[in-house]
Amino acid sequence: MMNLRGTGSTFLFIGMTLGFLSEGFLSAAEKAPSSGPAILRMVVASEPPQLNSLLATDQTSNFVLGHIGEGLTRIGARGQIEPGVAESWKSTPLRFTFRLRENARWNDGKRVTAPDFVHAWRAVVDPATQSTTAFLMAPLKNAEAISKKLLPPDSLGVRALDERTLEVELERPCAYFLGLTAASTYFPIREDALKKWGTRYGSDAELLITNGPFTLTTWVHGASLALKKNPQYWNASQVRLDGIETAAITTDLGAKFNFFKAGKTDLIEQLGRENLPLALREGFRMRAFNDGGIYFLQFNFREGRVTRNFHLRKAISLALDLEAYVQRVNGIPGTPVAHGLVPSWVPGASGQFREEFPRPAPRQDLSEAKRHLELARAELGGSIPTLHWLTTDSALAVREAEHVQTVLDRALGLKIRIDSQIFKQRLAKSKAGQFDLVSATWGPDYLDPLTFVELLKSDHGANRGKYSSPAVDEALREAQSETQAPRRMAALARAEKLGLDDVAFIPTIEKNIIWVTRPELKGVIRHQLSPDPDFSRARFEP
Amino acid sequence: MSTTSNTPAPSEFERLPWPRPPEARRERPSRSAWQDAWLRLKRDAWAVGSASFLGALAVFTLAGPLLWPIDPAAPSLARLSELPSLGRQVRVVAKDTPETAARAATETVSRDTPETAPPAPAPGETLAAPPPAHLRLLGAPNVLGVRLVWQALPGAASYTVYRAPGPALLHAQALGVPLAEVPASPQPHYQDSFELGPGPWLYSVVAQNSDGDESPPSQPLKVDLEPGMALGDALSENAEARLGELISLKAHPMGTDSFGRDLLARLIQGARISLSIGLLAPLLALFIGLGVGGAAGLFGGKVDLWVMRVTDVFLALPFLLVAILLQVTLGLPPLTALVALSWVGPARLVRGQILQLREQEFVQASRLLGAGPVHLLLQHLLPNTLGVLLVAVTFAIPQAIFTEAFLSFIGLGVEPPAASWGTLCNDGIRTFLTSPHEFLFPALFISGTVLSFNLLGDALRDALDPKLRGRS
């Protein structure tokens, strides 16, 4: 009886909230755009650690840098490579010559020159800079030797022939090099600014000189960032926004939703699964975006692990019902089941890689799975111990693990212990090999299937299970030195097939994102590579 | 009686015979303090109610698995997040395999449309204004799948299929969730089975050209689905299931969770974990706190000075760090971390109370009579700090329950598929708007428990308070 009274108040409290909700949707956010300057407002997930393009690695930094800076090229609305600071280029397999724009300017009015690029690129590979993105420079001649301190930084394969001509020499042919020059690691940098501010370069709005469509005007740590249109930008007439402002910095998806609902922001770049019903009630126009990332399971191949057994791995991969997972468990509509390690959006030789080298959709086959499990049992001497599954502490990762755990238990009688760990502890454990299975996700570093297939390489840092296959390594080496696109892609596809036939990894799903904008906000570009989202062509239309 | 003085003269007294006659006895049956407290407790309706609730909870926890012998870890992807029900009825329906769906789609292609692809979109061409038309169903839709086909639109590079819960769109642009992007083809089609359930659904299609420009949405197509289940799933619910027939499903009196597991069974399982942690951790913390705080308060001076500095260190240690340390390096269960850092609160409270009490007259008097520290502590000081301590303990219960849930989240608590009330609560809150029962039931159990302990604590305190004797 007392208990009922107590719950009455709980009900009342929640009922009040629900009452608000059910009546609320009639007045769903139909805020007229203000007639003042066109300022786009958004919430970002985290504070940029710094805005020094030599060092930036995280998503927020790359998002801001992609708007305030520009490299030789930029990525267009459909993923195509467009001219940036370079107005044109010529290339042979080992040499690129870029012609810089006459009217490319820094925000203090000075010209962007070829030496600005040379200086920046040398600084990136210089071990003294300690850039964690230096590996993106690997295609350049001598880059790896410089990072190992075998050669001085000025031996890097990049030269300024004159103020407007930049010549790049590659170590070996690199099909995706042109796309790389759009990344923030390849941005130019002003030597005088870097000298003047030293390690403080890029730690505050005043300690930056940039050349992109926008400039950073204010940066209040932990609270807000404000970007203003850069009148010095060579293509300023195409930039329709007057500025971009962050209304707040928080990782909380609910808060992002409420800020949008309250009219404080103009888009939600990612809706949480929990917020989908709310967005439905509000009548928001939702859109889907294939984020470019892929989820997969890795097995441990270290000495003494049962997961070294092929039949055990095969049994697990055959027992999974990924179709049921995306339809009933994962909760994000439109999530594609991964057909391979390379997701569907990645370009191949002429079209999409996945269309050129299709792989069948994974299908659950319990009788085959049981057969393989019997073989595994026989080879492993009877019983299979409880498998140790390492995962992150994110709700979705634990949900995925829990789903697979029940499936394997019910279908095969395989026991799994789920070990969810916070970020650094999971990294430490996975690097030390303390797992049988680990769930992981991988996003592209550049526009080429290699960025995914590479994971199978025996010495790749994210190959946590230490999978090692001479055949795969050989195919990857072949792909690295091949200049003919179709042959190169075929080598990559071979490496992928070898690895997946070996069940080194089990690719599960491609990451899909649901996002929402105000109806009057048009022209927002979503990129699989940063900057994402891209507002350089965004505009408000009444 | 003398009129000059109130003092009776010795002559006024007379000796009674021994044993005394009944009419001279002026005593009630002798009751110890504890008996008295017990009687008063029994008279308090709130206390009796709370005690009965806790008793019922004990039965629920201990005998629950016998009374409700359902596997708390058995999932059913056909019955996700269902509201409480006692045996619903559904029809057993057939599931389309991808092969039959594809065959059906190609059949309509050859039947309905000429074998010509729509003209290739010229780059930069804006999309023709008319929306994709003739969005219609293919075959009989059921909760396992809804097959849609529509007419190809010239210039379209792809189509996005949207679905909104019916019966009508909130407004024309609110199309619902985007289900998929379907590439252009002579006869575009799509089969939806994403989290489908009974009810009216509205489908619409928007075409995009290669520049990403969108056409206006198609006329929404309304689809009514009745509750249904695939034969395979139905057989696990009811052995009698036949295709096309109505069957009644297993009862879930508290509904199911987001994996289709029985919530009641999970609550029973969770009760054991949450109640043992929720009661054990505060009690252990209380005993340690009592010892440390009692010693510091009673002896005072140097003892107090140093002991309390140790508690200061424990008070300031970051909880998460200690929890990770204890688990990762020493392999200790999360309960240890909880106890290791939560004894500080009671210790400080006890010490503060004793510092005040030990200077009061009755303690001084007892000390003058030669009472030792243990006697002082047990007989005089602790009973008088009981009220404050009860508050601390009853508040530590929900804290322990939720801390356990938080620790589970970072891999330091219960391991899935086992559940505790706290983890059920945390999981349930995510789907609160669509299936509130997943949050409300565990929350009810937690708040009911906490409330009962508080009411019982209040009543106990009142019952033990000698000053309230005969007042209430």
Add this chain to the structure above:
Amino acid sequence: MNGFFRYFLKRLALGVLTVFVLATATFTALHLIPGDPLLSEKEQTPELRASLMKQYHLDQPPLVQYGYFLKDLSRGEFGISFTQPNRKVNDIIRDHFPVSATLGLLAISLAATGGILLGSFSALRRGQALDRATLFWVILGVSVPNFVIAACLQLAISEFNQKTGTEWLPVGGWGSFHHRILPAIVLALGTQAFLTRLMRSSLLEVVHQDYVRTARAKGLSPLRIFFVHQLKNAVLPVLTYLGPSIASVTTGGFVVESVFAIPGLGRYFVQAIQQLDYTVILGLTVFYGSFLVLMVLAVDLLYGLVDPRISLEGRTR
């Protein structure tokens, strides 16, 4: 007074020792936990890793690192954050503590006034409807997790603002006083609930004491009796609890800061633990520890003011 002053100085010196022990314990814990702040998801060449390790002295044995840490600590420096390599830990504290502190002070005053008032009322009306209603309110405050209350409140306010077109209470962010109201309420709930119960319970102990009866017999007004005789004698446990919670509430709450997007200190601490950011964890723990030590000392000194019979130096023995 001389004795008091000596005691005060002794406590301050011991406080420094306490913080030192705390710092050492935290340092040890950090180095015992597997992993290090430089671990990253992306590939790192061995050369790069070695160079970074060297820069942060992580290549040295722990004892040498401890030496570096103590050297910094003695100068009041905590070094540079690993995750925000251009910011000193001191900058982080300087930028974000004021935010957390202004919010925390509001929350603590709400919690203290609310707790003392509600607790007193329910003690004086023991067993009556008001007492029970308070209990239910309090149970709600402790048995519904903080983040649920924060999220519900934010959702309700955004709905309210949308319908009424007002914006008196913003959904989040930081700036004017209005921004502080909702987060302060959420932050205050738990503390307020505990203080309410503590106050009720401890007031019940003194309600029927002899000196209260005497005061009543002397014909003092109930209000005077309450403030001079009852409240003063019952407030001790509230003080005990309030001291440390001032330190913990004003150094930030992670949940409230992330739901309401407030640039406070709490977020940095949780992030730092996730990233195992040694310098930030140590810096914030030492900062919080020092604050706490001062608060505990203040509470002990207040004991003497509230109840002059209390002696901390243990003279009675």
